[in-house]
Amino acid sequence: MQRVFSGIQPTGNIHIGNYLGAIRNWVELQHKYESLFCVVDYHAITVEYQPEQLHKRVLELAATLIAAGIDPDKTTLFVQSSVPEHAELTWLLTCITSIGALERMTQFKEKAERQKSGVFAGLMNYPILMASDILIYKAEFVPVGDDQIQHLELTREIARRFNTMFKETFPEPQPILTKAARIMALNDPTSKMSKSIEGSYIAMDDDDDTIRKKIRRAVTDPGPQGGEMGPGVKNLFTLLEAFAEPDLVEKFRAEYANQSLRYADLKQELGEAIVTALAPIRERTFELLAKPDQLIEILDGGAKHARRLAQETVAEVREAMGFKMPVA
Numbered sequence: 001m002q003r004v005f006s007g008i009q010p011t012g013n014i015h016i017g018n019y020l021g022a023i024r025n026w027v028e029l030q031h032k033y034e035s036l037f038c039v040v041d042y043h044a045i046t047v048e049y050q051p052e053q054l055h056k057r058v059l060e061l062a063a064t065l066i067a068a069g070i071d072p073d074k075t076t077l078f079v080q081s082s083v084p085e086h087a088e089l090t091w092l093l094t095c096i097t098s099i100g101a102l103e104r105m106t107q108f109k110e111k112a113e114r115q116k117s118g119v120f121a122g123l124m125n126y127p128i129l130m131a132s133d134i135l136i137y138k139a140e141f142v143p144v145g146d147d148q149i150q151h152l153e154l155t156r157e158i159a160r161r162f163n164t165m166f167k168e169t170f171p172e173p174q175p176i177l178t179k180a181a182r183i184m185a186l187n188d189p190t191s192k193m194s195k196s197i198e199g200s201y202i203a204m205d206d207d208d209d210t211i212r213k214k215i216r217r218a219v220t221d222p223g224p225q226g227g228e229m230g231p232g233v234k235n236l237f238t239l240l241e242a243f244a245e246p247d248l249v250e251k252f253r254a255e256y257a258n259q260s261l262r263y264a265d266l267k268q269e270l271g272e273a274i275v276t277a278l279a280p281i282r283e284r285t286f287e288l289l290a291k292p293d294q295l296i297e298i299l300d301g302g303a304k305h306a307r308r309l310a311q312e313t314v315a316e317v318r319e320a321m322g323f324k325m326p327v328a
Helices: 016-029 051-067 085-094 099-103 106-114 121-135 146-165 208-216 231-243 246-257 263-289 292-320
Strands: 003-008 034-039 075-079 141-144 174-177
Touching: 003 016, 003 121, 016 034, 016 051, 016 141, 034 051, 034 292, 051 075, 051 263, 051 292, 075 292, 085 121, 085 292, 099 121, 106 146, 121 146, 141 146, 146 174, 208 263, 231 246, 231 263, 246 263, 263 292
Parallel strands: 003 034, 003 141, 034 075, 141 174
Antiparallel strands: none
C-alpha cells in the first residue's frame, strides 16, 4: 500500500472544523493507505503555550482521534516528540533550505503578526519541521486543506534539492485535498472557524445543550446577496450537508429556493444532527481519558513502529550527507 502521513497540533479545543477538514478524512484514508497519523507536539511550541497543559492536550487529542474512528490496529498513531529523529532531520534539512523560502510562507507572516512577545526562529522554521515529518516516512501522499498547499510545495522543493545535492532519497509527496468545504465562524461567517475567536466554533467536547445553543446563536442574513446565498446561511447549509441525512438537506434547500425557509427550523434540525454525530465521539473520548495508561500504551506502540521507520531514513540521510561515525 502507498503511504500517507498527516499531523495535527495539540493546541486544545478541537472543533468541528478540524473534524470535518482533517479527522474524518483520516478515518477514510486509513482503509486505503498505509497511514501514519501524528500528534505534532513539537509544532505546538513554535508559538506561546502553557507547558503544564501540553501533555494533557496531547492525550485529549489522541483520545479524540481514536474516538472519532482512527483505529490503532490499522494506523500508526503516535506523538511526534516520541520520535526524536524528527528533530534531527529538521536540522539536516534546515541546512539546505533558504531563509527567503521560509520568509515567503503566508502562515509565517500571519502568525508572526500575532506574536506579542516577539517572533522566535522556531516559527520561521516550522515548515522545515513539517517537511521532516513527511519526508522521514517517505510518504507519497499528504491530506491537506488548500491553506497547506504552500507548505507541501516547500516540502517537495526540499526533497528535490536533497535528491539533487546528495542522493535520490525522498519521494516528492502529492496532496490529497480534503473534500470538506471550509467551515466558517458561527459568529462571523466571513472568517474561518477558529478556537482563537470566542463564539465562533463548536468544540468536539461541547455538551448537547451547548451545541444547540451555539447553533441557535449562529449568524444568518436576510437572504441572497447578489444572486447568491449569504455567507451565514451558506455556512449553516455546509454544516447540514456534513452532519444531516441527504433528504433533510434537500428539504431545506427546497424551502430556501421557494422562500419558505424558517431559520429557526433549520437551526433546530442542524443542532440535533450535530448532537447525534458528536455525542458518541465525546462519550468515547471521556472513556479513553479515564484510562490514561492504556492510551499512552497505544501511543507508545505507534511510536515504536514509527521510530523504526524514521531511524532507517535518518541513517540513509546521514550517510548521504557524509556523516560516517556510528550513532551511540
